[in-house]
Amino acid sequence: MSNEDKMLQLVLSDNSLCSFYDYNPNEFLTIEDALKAENPVVVAIAKIIRGVRGNLDKGVHKEVYIEVFNYLNNNLL
Secondary structure, three states, X not given: OOHHHHHHHHHHOOHHHXXXXXXXXXXXXXXXXXXXOOOHHHHHHHHHXXXXXXXXXXXXXXXXXXXXXXXXXXXXX
């Protein structure tokens, strides 16, 4: 299990998050699983973790923000 997968599990296992957005964290063991999810919030979390990858460059953070923002706008609204 990669560090990305561990981070994903940590975030997705939050009780408030999974109950509010109605998903089972045990269904998404890897980033790849989460990126293929039907739940847009799970996909967005995976995109953030994959996109940032511990990078401190603010330019990368902005690109990830724009990607996730557009994804959620297209899939939740």
